[in-house]
Amino acid sequence: MSTAKHMQREEIGVNDATLHYLDIVYRLTFGGETANTSEIARRLGVTPSGASVMLKRLAERKLVQLTPYKGATLTSQGRRLALRTIRRHRLLEMFLMQVMNFAWHEVDEHAHALETSINEAFEDRMDAMLGYPTRCPHGHLIPSKDGTLPKVSDVPLLDLPAGCEAIVRCVDSDESELLKYVGDQGLTPGTHFTLRSIAPYGGPVTVETDQGTLSLGRNVAEIVFVEKT
Protein backbone atom coordinates (compact mmCIF):
# COMPACT_ATOMS: atom_id res chain seq x y z
CA MET A 1 0.00 0.00 0.00
CA SER A 2 2.81 2.38 -0.75
CA THR A 3 2.73 3.19 -4.41
CA ALA A 4 0.46 5.97 -5.49
CA LYS A 5 -0.88 3.58 -8.09
CA HIS A 6 -2.50 1.47 -5.47
CA MET A 7 -3.62 4.36 -3.32
CA GLN A 8 -7.22 3.95 -4.36
CA ARG A 9 -7.64 6.59 -1.68
CA GLU A 10 -8.92 5.40 1.63
CA GLU A 11 -10.79 8.65 1.87
CA ILE A 12 -11.25 8.31 5.54
CA GLY A 13 -13.69 10.83 6.85
CA VAL A 14 -14.80 11.81 3.40
CA ASN A 15 -18.47 11.87 4.19
CA ASP A 16 -21.54 13.73 3.11
CA ALA A 17 -20.87 16.90 5.04
CA THR A 18 -17.27 17.08 3.89
CA LEU A 19 -18.20 16.68 0.25
CA HIS A 20 -20.92 19.28 0.44
CA TYR A 21 -18.53 21.78 1.98
CA LEU A 22 -15.94 21.11 -0.71
CA ASP A 23 -18.59 21.45 -3.38
CA ILE A 24 -19.63 24.87 -2.11
CA VAL A 25 -16.06 26.06 -1.68
CA TYR A 26 -15.32 24.98 -5.20
CA ARG A 27 -18.20 26.96 -6.59
CA LEU A 28 -17.38 30.04 -4.53
CA THR A 29 -13.74 30.01 -5.59
CA PHE A 30 -14.39 29.20 -9.23
CA GLY A 31 -13.50 32.66 -10.46
CA GLY A 32 -10.31 32.85 -8.39
CA GLU A 33 -11.84 34.53 -5.34
CA THR A 34 -11.49 33.05 -1.88
CA ALA A 35 -14.66 31.71 -0.27
CA ASN A 36 -15.71 33.61 2.82
CA THR A 37 -17.13 31.86 5.84
CA SER A 38 -20.52 33.55 5.99
CA GLU A 39 -21.31 32.80 2.39
CA ILE A 40 -20.35 29.15 2.83
CA ALA A 41 -22.51 29.01 5.94
CA ARG A 42 -25.42 30.67 4.20
CA ARG A 43 -25.33 28.26 1.27
CA LEU A 44 -25.14 25.24 3.51
CA GLY A 45 -27.81 26.45 5.88
CA VAL A 46 -25.57 26.41 8.94
CA THR A 47 -24.36 29.16 11.24
CA PRO A 48 -21.12 31.01 10.41
CA SER A 49 -19.50 29.62 13.53
CA GLY A 50 -20.37 26.12 12.47
CA ALA A 51 -18.84 26.68 9.09
CA SER A 52 -15.77 28.22 10.70
CA VAL A 53 -15.20 25.17 12.88
CA MET A 54 -15.77 22.82 9.99
CA LEU A 55 -13.42 24.74 7.72
CA LYS A 56 -10.70 24.45 10.30
CA ARG A 57 -11.17 20.69 10.32
CA LEU A 58 -11.12 20.55 6.55
CA ALA A 59 -7.88 22.51 6.68
CA GLU A 60 -6.41 19.99 9.14
CA ARG A 61 -7.36 17.25 6.73
CA LYS A 62 -5.61 19.21 3.98
CA LEU A 63 -8.73 19.57 1.93
CA VAL A 64 -8.90 23.34 2.03
CA GLN A 65 -6.30 26.02 2.50
CA LEU A 66 -7.51 28.41 5.12
CA THR A 67 -6.33 31.94 5.79
CA PRO A 68 -7.93 32.95 9.07
CA TYR A 69 -10.27 35.90 8.77
CA LYS A 70 -9.72 35.89 5.03
CA GLY A 71 -11.33 32.83 3.56
CA ALA A 72 -10.76 29.42 2.10
CA THR A 73 -9.63 27.88 -1.15
CA LEU A 74 -9.35 24.24 -2.09
CA THR A 75 -6.17 22.22 -2.00
CA SER A 76 -5.57 19.95 -4.97
CA GLN A 77 -6.92 17.11 -2.83
CA GLY A 78 -10.04 19.05 -2.02
CA ARG A 79 -10.49 20.11 -5.60
CA ARG A 80 -10.25 16.54 -6.76
CA LEU A 81 -13.03 15.50 -4.40
CA ALA A 82 -15.14 18.55 -5.23
CA LEU A 83 -14.85 17.88 -8.94
CA ARG A 84 -15.74 14.24 -8.41
CA THR A 85 -18.86 15.27 -6.51
CA ILE A 86 -19.80 17.84 -9.13
CA ARG A 87 -19.25 15.29 -11.89
CA ARG A 88 -21.55 12.87 -10.13
CA HIS A 89 -24.09 15.58 -9.47
CA ARG A 90 -24.26 16.64 -13.10
CA LEU A 91 -24.28 13.11 -14.44
CA LEU A 92 -27.11 12.38 -12.05
CA GLU A 93 -29.04 15.40 -13.28
CA MET A 94 -28.60 14.19 -16.83
CA PHE A 95 -29.63 10.69 -15.85
CA LEU A 96 -32.67 11.87 -13.95
CA MET A 97 -33.88 13.86 -16.93
CA GLN A 98 -33.05 11.58 -19.80
CA VAL A 99 -33.58 8.17 -18.26
CA MET A 100 -36.11 8.87 -15.54
CA ASN A 101 -37.94 11.72 -17.17
CA PHE A 102 -37.84 14.16 -14.32
CA ALA A 103 -38.35 17.79 -15.21
CA TRP A 104 -35.29 19.98 -15.47
CA HIS A 105 -36.18 22.04 -12.45
CA GLU A 106 -36.56 18.93 -10.30
CA VAL A 107 -33.27 17.19 -10.95
CA ASP A 108 -30.96 19.33 -8.82
CA GLU A 109 -32.69 18.36 -5.60
CA HIS A 110 -32.63 14.64 -6.34
CA ALA A 111 -29.06 14.78 -7.60
CA HIS A 112 -27.97 16.55 -4.44
CA ALA A 113 -29.43 13.80 -2.29
CA LEU A 114 -27.74 11.08 -4.29
CA GLU A 115 -24.39 12.58 -5.25
CA THR A 116 -22.59 11.41 -2.13
CA SER A 117 -24.15 7.95 -2.10
CA ILE A 118 -23.20 6.57 -5.48
CA ASN A 119 -19.87 4.95 -6.19
CA GLU A 120 -17.57 4.84 -9.15
CA ALA A 121 -19.30 1.92 -10.84
CA PHE A 122 -22.61 3.75 -10.71
CA GLU A 123 -21.01 6.92 -12.02
CA ASP A 124 -19.42 5.04 -14.92
CA ARG A 125 -22.62 3.24 -15.76
CA MET A 126 -24.57 6.46 -15.98
CA ASP A 127 -21.83 8.06 -18.04
CA ALA A 128 -21.95 5.22 -20.57
CA MET A 129 -25.75 5.07 -20.68
CA LEU A 130 -25.87 8.77 -21.42
CA GLY A 131 -23.23 8.60 -24.13
CA TYR A 132 -20.55 10.47 -22.17
CA PRO A 133 -22.28 13.84 -22.01
CA THR A 134 -20.24 16.99 -21.51
CA ARG A 135 -22.92 19.21 -20.03
CA CYS A 136 -25.68 18.84 -17.47
CA PRO A 137 -29.28 19.71 -18.33
CA HIS A 138 -28.72 23.32 -17.31
CA GLY A 139 -25.63 23.60 -19.43
CA HIS A 140 -22.91 23.35 -16.81
CA LEU A 141 -19.86 21.43 -17.91
CA ILE A 142 -19.41 17.95 -16.52
CA PRO A 143 -15.87 17.48 -15.18
CA SER A 144 -14.08 14.53 -16.74
CA LYS A 145 -13.11 11.58 -14.59
CA ASP A 146 -9.54 12.78 -14.21
CA GLY A 147 -10.84 16.01 -12.72
CA THR A 148 -10.40 18.37 -15.63
CA LEU A 149 -12.95 20.87 -16.78
CA PRO A 150 -12.67 22.26 -20.33
CA LYS A 151 -12.55 25.99 -20.86
CA VAL A 152 -15.94 27.52 -21.39
CA SER A 153 -16.56 30.37 -23.74
CA ASP A 154 -20.12 31.00 -22.60
CA VAL A 155 -20.82 34.69 -22.37
CA PRO A 156 -23.56 36.42 -20.33
CA LEU A 157 -26.66 37.20 -22.36
CA LEU A 158 -26.54 40.69 -20.94
CA ASP A 159 -23.14 41.31 -22.52
CA LEU A 160 -24.54 40.90 -26.02
CA PRO A 161 -25.29 43.88 -28.24
CA ALA A 162 -28.85 44.25 -29.52
CA GLY A 163 -29.50 42.42 -32.75
CA CYS A 164 -26.98 39.71 -31.96
CA GLU A 165 -27.86 36.07 -32.70
CA ALA A 166 -26.81 33.43 -30.23
CA ILE A 167 -27.54 30.03 -28.74
CA VAL A 168 -28.39 29.47 -25.09
CA ARG A 169 -25.61 27.45 -23.47
CA CYS A 170 -26.23 27.56 -19.74
CA VAL A 171 -28.93 28.65 -17.34
CA ASP A 172 -27.17 29.20 -14.07
CA SER A 173 -29.49 29.00 -11.11
CA ASP A 174 -30.33 26.54 -8.41
CA GLU A 175 -33.72 28.01 -7.67
CA SER A 176 -36.20 25.46 -8.86
CA GLU A 177 -38.98 27.96 -9.48
CA LEU A 178 -36.86 30.31 -11.52
CA LEU A 179 -35.56 27.38 -13.51
CA LYS A 180 -39.05 26.13 -14.18
CA TYR A 181 -40.07 29.54 -15.41
CA VAL A 182 -37.13 29.82 -17.77
CA GLY A 183 -37.73 26.30 -19.04
CA ASP A 184 -41.40 27.01 -19.61
CA GLN A 185 -40.39 30.01 -21.73
CA GLY A 186 -38.40 27.62 -23.90
CA LEU A 187 -35.07 29.14 -23.03
CA THR A 188 -33.15 25.88 -22.52
CA PRO A 189 -29.59 25.11 -23.63
CA GLY A 190 -29.43 24.75 -27.39
CA THR A 191 -32.16 27.30 -28.08
CA HIS A 192 -31.31 29.69 -30.89
CA PHE A 193 -32.46 33.27 -30.55
CA THR A 194 -31.91 36.88 -31.51
CA LEU A 195 -31.44 39.53 -28.87
CA ARG A 196 -33.80 42.36 -29.70
CA SER A 197 -33.15 44.83 -26.94
CA ILE A 198 -31.98 45.40 -23.41
CA ALA A 199 -34.02 48.18 -21.91
CA PRO A 200 -32.00 50.67 -19.85
CA TYR A 201 -32.28 51.20 -16.11
CA GLY A 202 -32.73 47.48 -15.38
CA GLY A 203 -35.66 47.19 -17.74
CA PRO A 204 -36.74 44.07 -19.56
CA VAL A 205 -34.66 42.12 -22.03
CA THR A 206 -36.39 41.14 -25.25
CA VAL A 207 -35.32 38.08 -27.19
CA GLU A 208 -36.85 36.39 -30.20
CA THR A 209 -36.82 32.62 -30.56
CA ASP A 210 -38.41 30.35 -33.12
CA GLN A 211 -41.36 30.12 -30.75
CA GLY A 212 -41.92 33.82 -30.55
CA THR A 213 -40.80 36.90 -28.67
CA LEU A 214 -40.00 36.87 -24.97
CA SER A 215 -39.65 39.68 -22.52
CA LEU A 216 -37.48 38.80 -19.57
CA GLY A 217 -36.84 40.53 -16.28
CA ARG A 218 -33.25 41.41 -15.48
CA ASN A 219 -32.98 38.75 -12.75
CA VAL A 220 -34.00 36.14 -15.29
CA ALA A 221 -31.75 37.41 -18.07
CA GLU A 222 -28.68 37.54 -15.86
CA ILE A 223 -28.63 33.79 -15.29
CA VAL A 224 -28.57 33.03 -19.02
CA PHE A 225 -25.23 32.41 -20.71
CA VAL A 226 -24.89 32.06 -24.44
CA GLU A 227 -22.60 31.51 -27.37
CA LYS A 228 -22.71 33.87 -30.36
CA THR A 229 -23.43 32.27 -33.72
Place this chain on the structure above:
Amino acid sequence: MSTAKHMQREEIGVNDATLHYLDIVYRLTFGGETANTSEIARRLGVTPSGASVMLKRLAERKLVQLTPYKGATLTSQGRRLALRTIRRHRLLEMFLMQVMNFAWHEVDEHAHALETSINEAFEDRMDAMLGYPTRCPHGHLIPSKDGTLPKVSDVPLLDLPAGCEAIVRCVDSDESELLKYVGDQGLTPGTHFTLRSIAPYGGPVTVETDQGTLSLGRNVAEIVFVEKT
Protein backbone atom coordinates in the same frame (compact mmCIF):
# COMPACT_ATOMS: atom_id res chain seq x y z
CA MET B 1 -51.39 19.25 12.38
CA SER B 2 -53.73 17.18 14.45
CA THR B 3 -55.46 14.69 12.21
CA ALA B 4 -53.56 11.55 11.36
CA LYS B 5 -54.48 12.24 7.77
CA HIS B 6 -52.25 15.23 7.60
CA MET B 7 -49.46 13.76 9.65
CA GLN B 8 -47.22 13.36 6.63
CA ARG B 9 -44.74 12.40 9.32
CA GLU B 10 -42.08 14.89 10.21
CA GLU B 11 -39.80 11.94 10.68
CA ILE B 12 -37.38 13.85 12.78
CA GLY B 13 -34.25 11.87 13.40
CA VAL B 14 -35.17 9.27 10.85
CA ASN B 15 -31.76 9.04 9.33
CA ASP B 16 -29.59 6.43 7.69
CA ALA B 17 -28.57 4.63 10.84
CA THR B 18 -32.11 4.47 12.16
CA LEU B 19 -33.48 3.07 8.95
CA HIS B 20 -30.77 0.44 8.71
CA TYR B 21 -31.46 -0.69 12.26
CA LEU B 22 -35.17 -0.92 11.57
CA ASP B 23 -34.51 -2.83 8.38
CA ILE B 24 -32.42 -5.41 10.22
CA VAL B 25 -34.87 -5.73 13.08
CA TYR B 26 -37.64 -6.25 10.58
CA ARG B 27 -35.81 -9.07 8.89
CA LEU B 28 -34.83 -10.71 12.15
CA THR B 29 -38.37 -10.61 13.47
CA PHE B 30 -40.05 -11.64 10.25
CA GLY B 31 -40.93 -15.10 11.48
CA GLY B 32 -42.32 -13.86 14.77
CA GLU B 33 -39.10 -14.19 16.79
CA THR B 34 -37.63 -11.27 18.68
CA ALA B 35 -34.36 -9.85 17.37
CA ASN B 36 -31.47 -10.29 19.75
CA THR B 37 -28.86 -7.61 20.27
CA SER B 38 -25.77 -9.53 19.19
CA GLU B 39 -27.29 -10.61 15.92
CA ILE B 40 -28.37 -7.06 15.14
CA ALA B 41 -24.87 -5.88 15.99
CA ARG B 42 -23.25 -8.56 13.87
CA ARG B 43 -25.37 -7.74 10.84
CA LEU B 44 -24.70 -4.04 11.12
CA GLY B 45 -21.01 -4.45 11.80
CA VAL B 46 -21.10 -2.69 15.17
CA THR B 47 -20.36 -3.93 18.68
CA PRO B 48 -23.18 -5.41 20.79
CA SER B 49 -22.94 -2.52 23.22
CA GLY B 50 -23.29 -0.07 20.38
CA ALA B 51 -26.39 -1.84 19.18
CA SER B 52 -27.74 -2.02 22.74
CA VAL B 53 -27.44 1.74 23.15
CA MET B 54 -28.98 2.41 19.77
CA LEU B 55 -31.87 0.05 20.43
CA LYS B 56 -32.64 1.90 23.61
CA ARG B 57 -32.80 5.14 21.64
CA LEU B 58 -35.04 3.56 19.03
CA ALA B 59 -37.27 2.40 21.86
CA GLU B 60 -37.44 5.96 23.25
CA ARG B 61 -38.44 7.14 19.80
CA LYS B 62 -41.15 4.45 19.80
CA LEU B 63 -39.75 2.70 16.76
CA VAL B 64 -38.97 -0.59 18.46
CA GLN B 65 -40.39 -2.33 21.47
CA LEU B 66 -37.55 -3.43 23.67
CA THR B 67 -37.59 -6.05 26.40
CA PRO B 68 -34.27 -5.72 28.23
CA TYR B 69 -32.09 -8.82 28.00
CA LYS B 70 -34.68 -10.38 25.71
CA GLY B 71 -34.68 -8.60 22.42
CA ALA B 72 -36.51 -6.17 20.21
CA THR B 73 -39.50 -6.11 17.92
CA LEU B 74 -40.82 -3.29 15.78
CA THR B 75 -43.63 -0.99 16.75
CA SER B 76 -46.15 -0.25 14.01
CA GLN B 77 -44.27 3.00 13.44
CA GLY B 78 -41.01 1.19 13.10
CA ARG B 79 -42.52 -1.43 10.85
CA ARG B 80 -43.88 1.23 8.57
CA LEU B 81 -40.46 2.78 8.16
CA ALA B 82 -38.77 -0.59 7.76
CA LEU B 83 -41.20 -1.63 5.07
CA ARG B 84 -40.72 1.65 3.29
CA THR B 85 -36.98 1.15 3.29
CA ILE B 86 -37.32 -2.44 2.12
CA ARG B 87 -39.70 -1.37 -0.61
CA ARG B 88 -37.22 1.21 -1.81
CA HIS B 89 -34.36 -1.26 -1.58
CA ARG B 90 -36.13 -3.85 -3.69
CA LEU B 91 -37.41 -1.35 -6.21
CA LEU B 92 -33.86 -0.05 -6.50
CA GLU B 93 -32.55 -3.56 -7.08
CA MET B 94 -35.08 -4.04 -9.82
CA PHE B 95 -34.24 -0.66 -11.31
CA LEU B 96 -30.51 -1.30 -11.18
CA MET B 97 -30.93 -4.57 -13.02
CA GLN B 98 -33.57 -3.73 -15.56
CA VAL B 99 -32.78 -0.13 -16.33
CA MET B 100 -29.09 0.12 -15.59
CA ASN B 101 -28.09 -3.41 -16.45
CA PHE B 102 -26.19 -4.25 -13.32
CA ALA B 103 -25.72 -7.95 -12.59
CA TRP B 104 -28.03 -9.52 -10.06
CA HIS B 105 -25.27 -10.11 -7.54
CA GLU B 106 -24.23 -6.45 -7.67
CA VAL B 107 -27.53 -4.74 -7.05
CA ASP B 108 -27.86 -5.30 -3.31
CA GLU B 109 -24.79 -3.25 -2.49
CA HIS B 110 -25.82 -0.30 -4.66
CA ALA B 111 -29.40 -0.45 -3.44
CA HIS B 112 -28.24 -0.43 0.16
CA ALA B 113 -26.25 2.74 -0.43
CA LEU B 114 -29.17 4.48 -2.09
CA GLU B 115 -32.19 3.23 -0.17
CA THR B 116 -32.05 5.94 2.47
CA SER B 117 -31.30 8.78 0.05
CA ILE B 118 -34.18 8.60 -2.37
CA ASN B 119 -37.53 10.20 -1.69
CA GLU B 120 -41.08 9.32 -2.48
CA ALA B 121 -41.08 10.88 -5.94
CA PHE B 122 -38.05 8.82 -6.90
CA GLU B 123 -39.62 5.70 -5.48
CA ASP B 124 -42.83 6.27 -7.41
CA ARG B 125 -40.99 7.00 -10.63
CA MET B 126 -39.04 3.76 -10.43
CA ASP B 127 -42.19 1.85 -9.59
CA ALA B 128 -43.96 3.20 -12.67
CA MET B 129 -40.97 2.69 -14.97
CA LEU B 130 -40.73 -0.91 -13.87
CA GLY B 131 -44.43 -1.59 -14.34
CA TYR B 132 -45.22 -1.93 -10.62
CA PRO B 133 -43.21 -5.08 -9.96
CA THR B 134 -44.10 -7.31 -7.05
CA ARG B 135 -40.77 -9.02 -6.54
CA CYS B 136 -37.12 -7.97 -6.49
CA PRO B 137 -34.56 -9.67 -8.74
CA HIS B 138 -33.89 -12.30 -6.09
CA GLY B 139 -37.56 -13.04 -5.69
CA HIS B 140 -38.32 -11.22 -2.44
CA LEU B 141 -41.69 -9.56 -2.35
CA ILE B 142 -41.80 -5.80 -2.71
CA PRO B 143 -43.97 -4.25 0.02
CA SER B 144 -46.74 -2.08 -1.37
CA LYS B 145 -46.77 1.63 -0.67
CA ASP B 146 -49.24 1.29 2.14
CA GLY B 147 -46.90 -1.08 3.89
CA THR B 148 -48.52 -4.39 3.21
CA LEU B 149 -46.74 -7.50 2.10
CA PRO B 150 -48.76 -10.27 0.45
CA LYS B 151 -48.62 -13.78 1.83
CA VAL B 152 -45.93 -15.87 0.23
CA SER B 153 -46.35 -19.51 -0.48
CA ASP B 154 -42.73 -20.11 -1.41
CA VAL B 155 -41.48 -23.36 0.03
CA PRO B 156 -37.86 -24.39 0.66
CA LEU B 157 -36.37 -26.45 -2.14
CA LEU B 158 -35.15 -28.87 0.48
CA ASP B 159 -38.71 -29.60 1.60
CA LEU B 160 -39.60 -31.02 -1.79
CA PRO B 161 -39.84 -34.75 -2.41
CA ALA B 162 -37.60 -36.20 -5.13
CA GLY B 163 -39.20 -36.14 -8.55
CA CYS B 164 -41.17 -33.01 -7.81
CA GLU B 165 -41.43 -30.31 -10.45
CA ALA B 166 -41.28 -26.70 -9.37
CA ILE B 167 -40.35 -23.14 -10.29
CA VAL B 168 -37.67 -21.14 -8.51
CA ARG B 169 -39.31 -18.23 -6.73
CA CYS B 170 -36.67 -16.74 -4.46
CA VAL B 171 -32.95 -17.02 -3.85
CA ASP B 172 -32.45 -15.76 -0.34
CA SER B 173 -28.91 -14.61 0.30
CA ASP B 174 -27.06 -11.35 0.58
CA GLU B 175 -23.68 -12.85 -0.17
CA SER B 176 -22.73 -11.50 -3.55
CA GLU B 177 -20.45 -14.41 -4.43
CA LEU B 178 -22.95 -17.07 -3.58
CA LEU B 179 -25.59 -15.19 -5.52
CA LYS B 180 -23.34 -14.91 -8.53
CA TYR B 181 -22.71 -18.64 -8.43
CA VAL B 182 -26.38 -19.50 -8.25
CA GLY B 183 -27.15 -17.07 -11.05
CA ASP B 184 -24.39 -18.51 -13.21
CA GLN B 185 -25.97 -21.92 -12.73
CA GLY B 186 -29.15 -20.51 -14.20
CA LEU B 187 -31.15 -20.93 -11.01
CA THR B 188 -32.89 -17.57 -11.06
CA PRO B 189 -36.51 -16.83 -10.15
CA GLY B 190 -38.83 -18.19 -12.82
CA THR B 191 -36.64 -21.16 -13.70
CA HIS B 192 -38.57 -24.39 -14.06
CA PHE B 193 -36.90 -27.57 -12.84
CA THR B 194 -37.37 -31.07 -11.56
CA LEU B 195 -35.86 -32.16 -8.28
CA ARG B 196 -34.01 -35.39 -8.92
CA SER B 197 -32.60 -36.21 -5.52
CA ILE B 198 -31.47 -34.92 -2.17
CA ALA B 199 -28.53 -37.02 -1.03
CA PRO B 200 -28.65 -37.97 2.66
CA TYR B 201 -26.21 -36.78 5.32
CA GLY B 202 -26.00 -33.27 3.88
CA GLY B 203 -24.99 -34.52 0.49
CA PRO B 204 -25.61 -32.75 -2.81
CA VAL B 205 -28.99 -31.84 -4.22
CA THR B 206 -29.57 -32.69 -7.85
CA VAL B 207 -31.99 -30.71 -9.98
CA GLU B 208 -32.71 -30.81 -13.67
CA THR B 209 -33.50 -27.66 -15.62
CA ASP B 210 -34.01 -27.04 -19.32
CA GLN B 211 -30.29 -26.25 -19.46
CA GLY B 212 -29.21 -29.54 -17.96
CA THR B 213 -28.57 -31.19 -14.64
CA LEU B 214 -27.12 -29.36 -11.65
CA SER B 215 -25.60 -30.70 -8.50
CA LEU B 216 -25.81 -28.25 -5.64
CA GLY B 217 -24.19 -28.20 -2.22
CA ARG B 218 -26.51 -28.03 0.76
CA ASN B 219 -25.56 -24.44 1.59
CA VAL B 220 -26.58 -23.46 -1.91
CA ALA B 221 -29.77 -25.50 -1.98
CA GLU B 222 -30.99 -24.13 1.33
CA ILE B 223 -31.26 -20.57 0.06
CA VAL B 224 -33.54 -21.58 -2.82
CA PHE B 225 -37.30 -21.28 -2.38
CA VAL B 226 -39.75 -22.62 -4.89
CA GLU B 227 -43.36 -23.09 -5.88
CA LYS B 228 -44.61 -26.51 -6.93
CA THR B 229 -46.17 -26.73 -10.37
Place this chain on the structure above:
DNA sequence: CGTAAGATTTAAACGCGGTCCAATTTGCGT
Protein backbone atom coordinates in the same frame (compact mmCIF):
# COMPACT_ATOMS: atom_id res chain seq x y z
C1' DC C 1 -6.18 58.11 13.59
C1' DG C 2 -9.61 56.07 16.31
C1' DT C 3 -13.44 53.73 16.63
C1' DA C 4 -17.60 51.36 15.77
C1' DA C 5 -19.85 48.01 12.80
C1' DG C 6 -19.48 43.79 10.88
C1' DA C 7 -17.24 39.49 9.96
C1' DT C 8 -14.86 35.78 11.95
C1' DT C 9 -13.14 32.77 15.28
C1' DT C 10 -13.07 30.57 19.85
C1' DA C 11 -15.15 28.31 23.80
C1' DA C 12 -18.43 25.36 25.76
C1' DA C 13 -21.99 22.46 25.13
C1' DC C 14 -25.05 19.12 22.71
C1' DG C 15 -26.96 15.05 19.90
C1' DC C 16 -25.73 11.09 17.76
C1' DG C 17 -23.57 6.88 16.71
C1' DG C 18 -19.93 4.68 17.84
C1' DT C 19 -15.84 2.14 21.00
C1' DC C 20 -13.98 -0.41 25.06
C1' DC C 21 -14.28 -2.56 29.24
C1' DA C 22 -16.54 -3.71 33.45
C1' DA C 23 -20.77 -5.04 35.76
C1' DT C 24 -24.89 -7.45 35.40
C1' DT C 25 -28.46 -10.70 33.90
C1' DT C 26 -29.74 -14.93 31.80
C1' DG C 27 -30.24 -19.62 31.16
C1' DC C 28 -28.22 -24.05 30.59
C1' DG C 29 -25.90 -28.32 32.13
C1' DT C 30 -24.95 -31.22 35.79
Place this chain on the structure above:
DNA sequence: ACGCAAATTGGACCGCGTTTAAATCTTACG
Protein backbone atom coordinates in the same frame (compact mmCIF):
# COMPACT_ATOMS: atom_id res chain seq x y z
C1' DA D 1 -30.34 -25.84 42.84
C1' DC D 2 -26.23 -23.98 41.52
C1' DG D 3 -22.56 -22.23 39.10
C1' DC D 4 -20.63 -20.74 35.06
C1' DA D 5 -20.42 -19.17 30.24
C1' DA D 6 -22.67 -16.38 27.15
C1' DA D 7 -25.45 -12.48 26.28
C1' DT D 8 -26.60 -7.98 27.53
C1' DT D 9 -26.22 -3.62 29.53
C1' DG D 10 -23.95 0.53 31.78
C1' DG D 11 -20.47 3.92 32.04
C1' DA D 12 -16.76 6.56 30.43
C1' DC D 13 -15.08 8.20 26.51
C1' DC D 14 -14.43 9.74 21.41
C1' DG D 15 -15.23 12.10 16.80
C1' DC D 16 -18.08 14.78 14.17
C1' DG D 17 -20.98 18.50 12.91
C1' DT D 18 -23.64 21.41 14.93
C1' DT D 19 -25.38 25.48 18.15
C1' DT D 20 -25.10 29.72 21.18
C1' DA D 21 -22.59 33.23 23.30
C1' DA D 22 -18.53 35.62 23.92
C1' DA D 23 -14.11 37.20 22.28
C1' DT D 24 -11.43 38.91 18.59
C1' DC D 25 -10.03 40.60 14.21
C1' DT D 26 -10.79 43.75 10.05
C1' DT D 27 -12.18 47.63 7.82
C1' DA D 28 -14.32 51.74 6.54
C1' DC D 29 -15.40 56.15 7.79
C1' DG D 30 -15.71 60.60 10.19
